[in-house]
Amino acid sequence: MAIILTENKDVFTTENGDTIFALGGDDSVTINDHSDHTVWAGTGNDTVVMAGFNGNNVIGGGDGNDSVNLQGDGDNKIYGGPDAIGRDTITVQGNGTNIIFAGGGNDSVTASGTGEFTIGVGEGNDTVDIGGMTAGNTIVYAGVGQDSIDGNGNLSNDKIFAGDGVDTVDAGGGNDTVWGGAGNDSIDSGEGDSTLGGGDGRDTINVLGDGNNTIYGGAGDDVVGVTDVANGGKNFIDGGEGKDSITVASSGADTVNGGVGDDTIDVSAGGNDIIDGGEGNDQITYATDPTAGKTTTASVSGGAGDDAIVVKDGAAAYAAADKLNLTVNGGDGNDTLDFSGLTAAGAGQNIGLVADGGAGDDKIIAADLNSFNTGVSIKYTGGAGADIFDFSGITTGAGAGKVTITDFVSGTDKIDVTGLGLVVTDIVFDAVSGDTTIVLDTGAGVGADFDVVVTGTKVLTSDLIGFV
Numbered sequence: 001m002a003i004i005l006t007e008n009k010d011v012f013t014t015e016n017g018d019t020i021f022a023l024g025g026d027d028s029v030t031i032n033d034h035s036d037h038t039v040w041a042g043t044g045n046d047t048v049v050m051a052g053f054n055g056n057n058v059i060g061g062g063d064g065n066d067s068v069n070l071q072g073d074g075d076n077k078i079y080g081g082p083d084a085i086g087r088d089t090i091t092v093q094g095n096g097t098n099i100i101f102a103g104g105g106n107d108s109v110t111a112s113g114t115g116e117f118t119i120g121v122g123e124g125n126d127t128v129d130i131g132g133m134t135a136g137n138t139i140v141y142a143g144v145g146q147d148s149i150d151g152n153g154n155l156s157n158d159k160i161f162a163g164d165g166v167d168t169v170d171a172g173g174g175n176d177t178v179w180g181g182a183g184n185d186s187i188d189s190g191e192g193d194s195t196l197g198g199g200d201g202r203d204t205i206n207v208l209g210d211g212n213n214t215i216y217g218g219a220g221d222d223v224v225g226v227t228d229v230a231n232g233g234k235n236f237i238d239g240g241e242g243k244d245s246i247t248v249a250s251s252g253a254d255t256v257n258g259g260v261g262d263d264t265i266d267v268s269a270g271g272n273d274i275i276d277g278g279e280g281n282d283q284i285t286y287a288t289d290p291t292a293g294k295t296t297t298a299s300v301s302g303g304a305g306d307d308a309i310v311v312k313d314g315a316a317a318y319a320a321a322d323k324l325n326l327t328v329n330g331g332d333g334n335d336t337l338d339f340s341g342l343t344a345a346g347a348g349q350n351i352g353l354v355a356d357g358g359a360g361d362d363k364i365i366a367a368d369l370n371s372f373n374t375g376v377s378i379k380y381t382g383g384a385g386a387d388i389f390d391f392s393g394i395t396t397g398a399g400a401g402k403v404t405i406t407d408f409v410s411g412t413d414k415i416d417v418t419g420l421g422l423v424v425t426d427i428v429f430d431a432v433s434g435d436t437t438i439v440l441d442t443g444a445g446v447g448a449d450f451d452v453v454v455t456g457t458k459v460l461t462s463d464l465i466g467f468v
Contacts, residue, residue, distance in 0.1 A: 026046065028046070029049070030049045037050070045066065048066070056076065065086055065089075067090075068088070070091070074096050075096040078099070080103045080107060090107070093132070095136075097116045099118045103122050105124045106126060107122070108126070109127070112131075113134070116138075118141075120140075125145045125165075127148045131151055144165055146165050149170070150170050154173060157175045157176065158174060161181070162178070163181045164183055169188070173209065175211075176189055180201070182201055183200070184202045186203070189206070189209075190209045191211055192211045198220070205225070211228065213235045213236070216240060218241075221243045222240065222242060228249070231252075232252035234253045236254075236255045237256045237257065239258045241261055243261045243263060243264075247265075253271050253273065256273070258276065258280070261280045263277055263282045264284075267287070277301065277305070280304075284309045286312075286326075288312070288313060292322065293319075293321040294321075295325060298324075303332075305332070308338070309330060310341065311342050313342060318350065322350060324350065329358055332360060335357055335360060336365070339353070339364075340367070352377045357381065358384075359385060360383070361385045362383060362385060363390060364382065366389065366394060382413055388416060389414070389415045405452060405454045414465050415452075415465065418466025421441065426439040427459060434457065434458075436454040436459040437453050
């Protein structure tokens, strides 16, 4: 049945499957049955309520500040109205397939249940709450404006397109896809395999929980944080252009690319990680947490630019069954590779380190391991340029582990032995192999501690900084 209300403020209640035209006025329509309904509220500040329905409904709010509240299992289409100034409030709790378009204006949409939701809120500063979605798939198109989209606590697989503007998005749990669009956006995500993109602008992206996540910061000075210590998710992070700050605490195999710009990257909690600062003067910190009973293979690269790379101990020491294979490359530029915080070789002494400064005038600060036993293998390469190999901070370690300097150029490169009390007899050149052995003694115990072998060249006392 088609029912046409008046241009006045009407109150209408039905229990039949009707088509209702409310026309003008601030109307109130209440439906209490399971039939299929069509409601066109017209102009005015209208209220439409459907409770406990199973029908398939179409609701058009029209112009004005409309309120729509639906509960049930049917398939619904809800249109808030085309005007750009209306402030519509739409609440749907359902398990069916729902399409909601609030139109222009500063609208509020709340969706909950296990259904399939497609939500569009158009231009305006809109609020979308999908935190009550316990299953299903949700798609949100927010449009231009300063939008707030809250999925905290939900478990659905969300696709959220926040649009241009300064947006705030909390995707919650599930396998989510979020694109912030242009603007300084804030994006949070929980457990699940998610793809998150900040777009242009100074974006903040945080992931807390296990999962295999793909994150793109986009252009702008972005802040990205990933925390997944227990479950070892595999995360891919690309900061994009700009001065990005990226922090990853994940025990999985993570890939981090700072992109173009002067980036700050901090990675910890272990895993077979690949870290590349990209172009720019980057600051990279890598903490060498072990993977229990396994071999951790990781690489750190500064890329082009004057980079500072710090490698240090992680929160846990290496046990007998743990092993670390670490490759560090400064790339082009005048880089500093600092291994002085790498001290805990662990019971198994299974540490393999290959460090290459790359092209440029680089400084490599040697690892200060508490033991240099046979499981330790360290190779330092300066690359092209006037490089400094700094052993002046060595304080403790001793043993028969292998520490090697390759590509040393006498008269160009330097070895800093300040404070180690070297004498001429501590520098031994082997004419057959062409190698020079430098015997280091920290003075912490009786006798020499370990040897540094400089391959393929004769090291002169003039090549040593701090030689007395």
